[in-house]
Amino acid sequence: MDNGIVSVRYAKALLKYATAEHEDQQVYNEMKTLAEAFTAYPQLHTAIQNPTLKAEQVKELLIAAANSTSKSVARFIDLLIENKRLKLSQFIATSYQTLYREENHLVSGKLTVASTPSDAVVERMQQMVAKRTDAKVDFEVKVDPAIIGGFVLEYDTYRMDASVRGRLANVKRTLL
Numbered sequence: 001m002d003n004g005i006v007s008v009r010y011a012k013a014l015l016k017y018a019t020a021e022h023e024d025q026q027v028y029n030e031m032k033t034l035a036e037a038f039t040a041y042p043q044l045h046t047a048i049q050n051p052t053l054k055a056e057q058v059k060e061l062l063i064a065a066a067n068s069t070s071k072s073v074a075r076f077i078d079l080l081i082e083n084k085r086l087k088l089s090q091f092i093a094t095s096y097q098t099l100y101r102e103e104n105h106l107v108s109g110k111l112t113v114a115s116t117p118s119d120a121v122v123e124r125m126q127q128m129v130a131k132r133t134d135a136k137v138d139f140e141v142k143v144d145p146a147i148i149g150g151f152v153l154e155y156d157t158y159r160m161d162a163s164v165r166g167r168l169a170n171v172k173r174t175l176l
Contacts, residue, residue, distance in 0.1 A: 004091065010080070030073050034062070048086045106138050
């Protein structure tokens with residue numbers, strides 16, 4: 001069976017269970033952390049599939065990677081171990097986030113700036129995205145001095161690059 005289909009099925013089951021336990025938002029945050037851990041540490045995939053590790057060690061590793069305290073995630077990891085679906089952990093974490101956002105009319109946005117912005121600027125950007133999408137906004141702010149100045153705003157499939165680096169790149173393309 002296709003890994004994408006299986007991942008979505010497991011993510012739906014986790015969302016349903018977490019919602020019943022009133023932990024769906026906490027699990028959403030934990031799944032974001034877990035997906036980020038898989039991206040930041042590619043060797044995590046290898047570690048959780050290592051046959052020399054005991055099931056309890058793998059469970060502890062995934063709970064630590066997700067920075068999890070929820071009962072839902074602990075039980076879910078037990079299910080993944082039991083059904084030998086650990087290799088799908090990252091896909092399930094990503095699918096859970098997508099399903100949670102759809103169910104809660106939530107848009108994921110990211111604002112990249114050259115220096116730390118004021119709370120008022122961040123709130124104004126969130127409000128702008130919320131107004132355009134008619135949804136609540138889960139907003140991440142990232143400071144990246146490499147953009148030199150300005151900002152890059154991303155949400156859904158939309159990307160607005162108003163950075164100095166982006167403008168310089170446009171000028172360079174025009175001159176070439």
